[in-house]
Amino acid sequence: METVAFWVLAVAAVGFGVAVFVVDSMARATFALLASFLCVGVELLLLDLDYLGVLVILMMIMEMLIMAVFMIMYMMNPGGLMPMTMVHNNRGALAISIGVFTALAAGIFLTPWPPRRGTVPADPTFSVGQAIMGPKMLVMMVIGIAILATMIASVVLATDRGRYDRPSHREDGAK
Amino acid sequence: MNLEVFLLLAAALFSVGLYGALSQQSIVMLMMGLELMINALLVAGAAFWFYVSPGTPDGQVLVLVAVTVMALEMAMGFAVITALFRTRDVDMTDEAGHLKG
Numbered sequence: 001m002e003t004v005a006f007w008v009l010a011v012a013a014v015g016f017g018v019a020v021f022v023v024d025s026m027a028r029a030t031f032a033l034l035a036s037f038l039c040v041g042v043e044l045l046l047l048d049l050d051y052l053g054v055l056v057i058l059m060m061i062m063e064m065l066i067m068a069v070f071m072i073m074y075m076m077n078p079g080g081l082m083p084m085t086m087v088h089n090n091r092g093a094l095a096i097s098i099g100v101f102t103a104l105a106a107g108i109f110l111t112p113w114p115p116r117r118g119t120v121p122a123d124p125t126f127s128v129g130q131a132i133m134g135p136k137m138l139v140m141m142v143i144g145i146a147i148l149a150t151m152i153a154s155v156v157l158a159t160d161r162g163r164y165d166r167p168s169h170r171e172d173g174a175k
Numbered sequence: 176m177n178l179e180v181f182l183l184l185a186a187a188l189f190s191v192g193l194y195g196a197l198s199q200q201s202i203v204m205l206m207m208g209l210e211l212m213i214n215a216l217l218v219a220g221a222a223f224w225f226y227v228s229p230g231t232p233d234g235q236v237l238v239l240v241a242v243t244v245m246a247l248e249m250a251m252g253f254a255v256i257t258a259l260f261r262t263r264d265v266d267m268t269d270e271a272g273h274l275k276g
Contacts, residue, residue: 093198118230
């Protein structure tokens with residue numbers, strides 16, 4: 001049962017991933033990417049990662065809905081009304097990605113993977129919670145600072161005028 | 176199911192994302208390729224945790240970091256595109272080659 005679910009979700013995840021770059025409209029591409037993420041989230045649930053699977057599903061739904069707004073802002077082909085191509089160097093990119101896939105697949109099947117150490121804990125969520133609040137706390141602290149830095153940096157970059165610009169409607173006419 | 180098939184899924188997602196990142200003209204579509212590549216990292220990290228060392232939570236922490244990186248990458252990417260679009264009216268990779276050596 002789980003094996004069937006794995007293969008169905010795996011094919012769907014890759015299929016939706018391909019659809020992202022095949023569909024005409026960028027809004028449709030965003031929702032294809034969302035579908036691919038949802039398949040991956042359920043794959044994580046198959047690996048007993050209840051918390052991370054649900055986290056991926058919820059986070060990606062929100063992220064892709066925000067992304068859809070930006071996609072519509074920067075859409076090259078509104079509504080997918082005109083068939084057009086949005087790619088450059090298609091053949092080269094195809095050759096490189098097929099080559100990378102072949103190399104990765106060869107590596108996957110030729111590498112002698114180590115045997116399994118330890119057993120899956122009764123509650124993996126509990127163990128990851130204890131890790132990030134204990135020995136792995138540095139990771140969480142770095143993530144927190146990275147999120148703060150990203151918030152500041154993205155606002156500074158996206159704002160209309162930079163830090164040292166003056167408003168143009170000042171009385172002395174300085175700009 | 177075993178480690179190999181999960182890694183194969185990760186490799187397939189990574190390659191599709193790489194194709195997108197290399198071939199798309201629009202910068203936002205390029206970022207979708209990058210997101211797919213990080214998506215592959217999630218699958219690979221989770222599979223390594225489950226099949227290689229489920230006793231320690233290191234793999235789960237790695238997945239947590241990858242999820243965060245994905246969100247941050249999207250936020251920074253859109254900020255850069257907005258800045259680029261404001262100053263130069265550019266939303267295509269071909270027109271944003273000013274730093275090309």
